[in-house]
Amino acid sequence: MSMRRLILEYKQSLRLVRKQKEKVKADINKLEKQAKKAGLFKKEQIKQQIAVLERDKKLLSDMEGELLYAIEWMTTARRPGNRRGAERLSIEQRTVTLPDSFFNNIAYAEQEEIEIDEEKQKILEEITWDLTEREKDVFSLAKGEGFTIEYISQLLGISSGNVKKALYRAEKKIEKNIKNFIENEKK
Missing domain, CATH: 1.10.287 (Helix Hairpins)
Incomplete structure (x- = not known):
């Protein structure tokens, strides 16, 4: 929405x-x-x-x-009644601690930039078309970035059980869509 x-x-x-x-x-x-x-x-x-x-x-x-x-x-896009915006917060309030794996994944991603051509992009869209936003986020963070379930739950502000559920659903939907895609390609 x-x-x-x-x-x-x-x-x-x-x-x-x-x-x-x-x-x-x-x-x-x-x-x-x-x-x-x-x-x-x-x-x-x-x-x-x-x-x-x-x-x-x-x-x-x-x-x-x-x-x-x-x-x-x-x-x-600001909390009503705030006298000070985020840009005026102290350094402690602006600091966000991230795990070391976060920076390792970013460094790895920068080393190996993958260009996706239009055909691969269409295939990717066809495989992930029915995933919800949460499922897409969880799947990309878990499988693409390699984050742990616990870290994803902290990052998205949801329980680790909900992260596991969303990841499971995303994997099942993608698996089903890949099978459908392969069957359609054979025809």
Whole structure:
């Protein structure tokens, strides 16, 4: 899903929340008018209904705030309310420690640049067309870069079990696609 589409969906949700909040406010006003004209027993019932609607209104207000926060974060690519951007962080906050294998893989990749012609690129795309973004990331990091499952899980911020699952699924899909590709080539 693209970021634009995600932002549009969040904005649509924000409109729905605001619409529902206005409806709840109108219901509260209507009940308050009824309470002025009602008797003592009926007034208590109406006050309880108003209390429930007030809780709903607070919940909707909280949802509205969270949606606005998320939309601002997605549109500006910065955490809302930050006074200092990443470029103004201290050296400790900007430093990222990477394992030694990371640099070894980069050095190896720079030594041996592989040029892929159009035909090989098409084959590669045909073999990996049905992989999800996560599966592609995990597969390329594990098989292409040689990173460990634990490091990939830290890098992507997911559990090692999810990394293993994504790698297994990617391998199975690629294996199936290679078989299909070979069968189609024979025809």
